[in-house]
Amino acid sequence: MAEWCFASADAQRTEQGDENQKPKSAPDVADCSSREFSDQKRLEMSMREFVDHWVGNSSNGDSDGSLLYLKDWHFMKEYPAYVAYTTPTFFADDWLNMYLDSHPIHRDSDIANHANEINCADYRFVYMGAKGTWTPLHADVFRSYSWSANVCGRKLWLFLPPSQSRFVFDRNLQSSVYNINDDVSEKQFPEFNNTEWLECTQxxxxxxxxxxxxxxxxxxxxxxxSINHNWFNGYNLHWVWNLLHEDYKVAKYYIEDIRDICDDFEGLCQRNLAANTGMNFYDFFVFITRFALANIIELYHIQNPKESALSSTETANHFIYNLMSIRNVASKMISTEAFNTENICNISEQNRSAFSDIIKILEEESFRRLLVALSEAYNYINRGQRDCLKMRDSNQKGCLSVTCLKSDCNVVGHITSFMREIHGPVDLMRKVKHQSLTNICIGDSDNVLNDM
Incomplete structure (x- = not known):
């Protein structure tokens, strides 16, 4: 990480240089000394104002009493040409940010708006805070993985394993402890004293x-x-679905009394879920459908070492595992009210077209960009085992995959030969199983067949 430590020198030049060179964005600034509902109070402040506040307090050697913490600054999205760092190999299999680099999180016009799309632009952030700033107790968005790299400074982390998470909630599992260093009410949180914390200094x-x-x-x-990323992939995809399902049940419970007078009760539940959790069932289904198609395409090419620059048993088995994970999640979606016959018919055209017409999806530039990102990520992950992958122009050679070495590839015909449309989780499960079994020719195929 030594090459990442650009912060102090650049910050000094920014502070002392031309005023016009200071960042003009309006990031998320938390007042760590003030609570608002279940989080810290948020302030409207430009980046310039935040830096001036921080530098002013540091120069004076004291504080005006407020501890301001800049959080969730979409630095990479705001400055894409300024490559300050490269995601470490361990964390490169990042479906969430791959997807958001080419796709919106929401398709439904009733949900998507300018402010929402900015907040969901990506989940790669810069955090900046003075000594004493802090983040209250929480579990990460979408129950994703996260990684946090200290460019400068030190952090104290306090961790609680999932097996003990119920101990930080009240009797009704509605509210959780805000600050574990407070005098936590035993009456409100009767099991808090059962917690066993893991402590780490970074x-x-x-x-x-x-x-x-x-x-x-x-x-x-x-x-x-610090630099902080949230992400998920095939290994924790079930965590995302479990959170969406639990939050959906809560959202539905609060409006159940208006079901009989609501023209589109399920649609209202999904809009509320998107507002509360960041995505809804239909957003998530579009997401997993497109990743299923992307993994099927890469697996198709990787089966023959002469046809793919990515070919290896390890990488093929990774694609197979991804597809198994998607199929497992899709199987859990079948029984939900959102995907019964009536509600599938009521899905907005924006959502329906985003997952149903396979040929249309394969022709989209956004999907091609997702394929490139997936190929590059797996090359990066396996770079220690082979030379750097030479990407080819998929449009020029008549194929979707930039890793394909054939000049006459028929992957589109292969993908659409069994099924041309996906109407819901059942179709997605059938598609994944058929294409996976068709493509399996390396690795431990017997075990894979049994698992699927």
Whole structure:
């Protein structure tokens, strides 16, 4: 991480240089000394105002009483040409940010809006805070994985394993502890004293990995700048679905009394779920459908070492595992009210067209960009085992995959030969199983067949 430590020198030049060179974005700034509902109070402040506040307090050697913490700054999205760092190999299999680099999280016009799309632009953030700033107890968005790299400064992390997460909730499992260092009410949180915390101090140039479902609270022990990513992939996809399903049940419970007078009750439930959790069932189904198609395409090419620059047993088995994970999640979606016959017919045209017409999806530039990102990620992950992959122009050679070495590839015919449309989770399960079994020719295929 030594090459990442650009912060202090660049910050000094920014502070002392031309005023016009200061960032003009309006990131998320939390007042760590003020609580608002279940989180810290948020302030409207430009990046320039935040930096001036931080530098002013540091220069004076004291504070005006407020501890301001810049959080969730979409730095990579805002400055795509400024490559400050490269995601470490361990964390490169990042479906969430791959997808958001080419696709919107929401398709439904009733949900998508400018502010929402900015907040969901990606989940790669920069955090900047003075000594004493902190983040309250929480589990990460979508129950994703996360990693946090300290460019400078030190952090104290307090972790609680998922097996003990119920201990930080009240009797009704509605509200959770805000600050574990407070005098936590035994009456409100009767099982809190049963918690066993893991404590870790993170130094400069160190990276912390947070598994799915681990509650954690974080304190800056010094002035600190960190890079933080949330992401998920085939290995924790079920965590995302489980959270969506639980939050959906809560959203539906609160409006159940208006079901009989609501023209589109399920649609209202899904809109509320998207507002509360960040995506809904239909957003998620579009997501897994497109990743299923992308993995099927790469698996098709990788089966013959002469036809793919990515070919290896390890990589093929990874694609197979991804498809098994998607199929497992799709199987859990079948029984939900959102995907019964009536509600599937009521799905907005924006959502329906995003997952149903396979040929149309394969022709989209956004899907081709997702394929390129997936290929590049798996090359990067396996770079230690082979030379750097030479990407080819998929449009020029008549194929979807940039890893394909054939000049007359018929992957589109292969993908659409069994099924041309996907109408819901049942179709997706059938598609994944058929294409996976068709493509399996390397690796431990017997075990894969049994698992599927």
């Amino acid at each position: 130094e400069q140039n160190e990276i912390i990995f947070v598994p799915s479902g681990w509650y954690h609270q974080v304190h800056n022990l010094e002035d600190t700048i």
